[in-house]
Amino acid sequence: MTNETAQALGPLEFRTHGQGAATPLDRISVRDYVRTVDIGAFGKERGVTQRVRFNVVLEVVAHAAAENDDVDQVISYDTIVEAIHAALAVERLNLLETLAERIAAGCLADARALRVFIRVEKLDRIPGALGVEIMRQRRPADTPRLGPVPAPRPDAPGARPLVLFLAAGAMPDRDQLAAMVRPLVVVLPPLDPSLRDVTGEAARRISLLSMEQAAWRFAGADDRLVVAGSRTELDWALREGFVAVWAPSKIVLDAVDDPAPDGADPAALATWLARHLDGEYATALPAA
Numbered sequence: 001m002t003n004e005t006a007q008a009l010g011p012l013e014f015r016t017h018g019q020g021a022a023t024p025l026d027r028i029s030v031r032d033y034v035r036t037v038d039i040g041a042f043g044k045e046r047g048v049t050q051r052v053r054f055n056v057v058l059e060v061v062a063h064a065a066a067e068n069d070d071v072d073q074v075i076s077y078d079t080i081v082e083a084i085h086a087a088l089a090v091e092r093l094n095l096l097e098t099l100a101e102r103i104a105a106g107c108l109a110d111a112r113a114l115r116v117f118i119r120v121e122k123l124d125r126i127p128g129a130l131g132v133e134i135m136r137q138r139r140p141a142d143t144p145r146l147g148p149v150p151a152p153r154p155d156a157p158g159a160r161p162l163v164l165f166l167a168a169g170a171m172p173d174r175d176q177l178a179a180m181v182r183p184l185v186v187v188l189p190p191l192d193p194s195l196r197d198v199t200g201e202a203a204r205r206i207s208l209l210s211m212e213q214a215a216w217r218f219a220g221a222d223d224r225l226v227v228a229g230s231r232t233e234l235d236w237a238l239r240e241g242f243v244a245v246w247a248p249s250k251i252v253l254d255a256v257d258d259p260a261p262d263g264a265d266p267a268a269l270a271t272w273l274a275r276h277l278d279g280e281y282a283t284a285l286p287a288a
Contacts, residue, residue: 025059025114030080034123038256041094046253047201051123052096053131056080058107059115075112083107092254096120096132104136114138161185161238163274163281165267170284178224183238185277186225186245187270188214205249207264212247219245234277246273 033054039045060075083106093099100118107116114137121131161183166172168189177184190210198206212229219225228234229247237244248269252260258276261268267283274281 026062027057027059028075028077028080029055029057030077030084031055033081033084035084035088037088039093039096039099039122050125052099053121053123053129054084054103055119056084056103056107057117058113059117061112061114063112075110079110079113080107083109089256092256094254096122097134100132100134101136104134108136108138161274161277161279163187163270163277163279165189165270165281165283167267167283172284174222174225177243178222180243183279184243185228185234185238185273185279186215186218186243187211187248187266187273188218188245189266190214190264191217203264207266208249208252211266211269212249215245215247246270248273251276 033056034051035054036049037052038047038049039052040050058075058080063074080103083103086106087099087102090102100120103118103120104116107113115135116137117133117135119131119133121129123129162180163185164177165187166189172186177186188211190207191214192210212227215227219227224243225245226233226237226242227247228237228244229250231251234244234246248260251273252269258272260272270283271281273279
């Protein structure tokens with residue numbers, strides 16, 4: 001077995017040995033930690049759980065904890081476990097790569113952590129295991145790096161978006177919507193609210209897709225309106241001054257800790273979105 005193969009497929013510490021640090025660093029690790037997770041990009045993986053195994057090795061700065069037997073001088077193993085839990089709790093994820101990156105960021109948030117090696121594997125997709133492995137290290141504070149756009153200051157004018165639900169029959173003036181100074185997200189009811197004999201998950205998906213049809217139909221008539229299906233798209237549209245028209249499927253299906261209401265109740269769904277955006281909710285009713 002070559003060094004490269006040993007580092008990639010052997011025990012995780014093989015990879016740390018191959019990174020060529022000038023001075024060997026102390027390491028803490030969590031190995032063969034298994035959680036049951038709803039993760040995956042394929043339709044058959046949604047709504048079901050599968051076992052995911054985590055192996056994490058964290059290289060840390062030198063310390064004198066052993067001399068004093070002082071637990072406060074070391075990074076706790078809980079730092080790794082909590083980083084895993086936090087990454088899983090934010091939202092449902094499609095990619096192991098995303099999960100590994102978020103775990104790495106959580107581990108490196110502790111200033112005493114210098115480098116982290118992470119292997120994340122699905123155990124139920126094939127007879128063996130399939131997964132990803134990454135290494136990330138702390139960057140100097142002055143290293144330029146692209147990152148998420150900072151959230152607007154809470155005291156900035158119009159910082160809190162308005163989530164406006166257009167009830168069935170409401171006929172809003174697009175010029176008025178586009179002229180609003182504050183960030184605006186429009187939520188529409190399903191284009192076809194009738195589900196006939198469809199129930200369960202199929203009914204939920206159809207309701208969400210019908211809301212997306214309504215969004216595309218409404219936004220397609222005006223370049224000032226942009227259909228947004230992810231949090232990133234919503235943030236971009238609001239930041240650039242567009243009216244965001246929400247296509248709900250991705251955000252709703254990826255929700256973890258606070259499941260979204262059913263698409264059959266679009267007003268409740270709009271209220272849920274307003275809460276997640278730290279925004280305000282309003283309803284536009286049909287003219288009497």
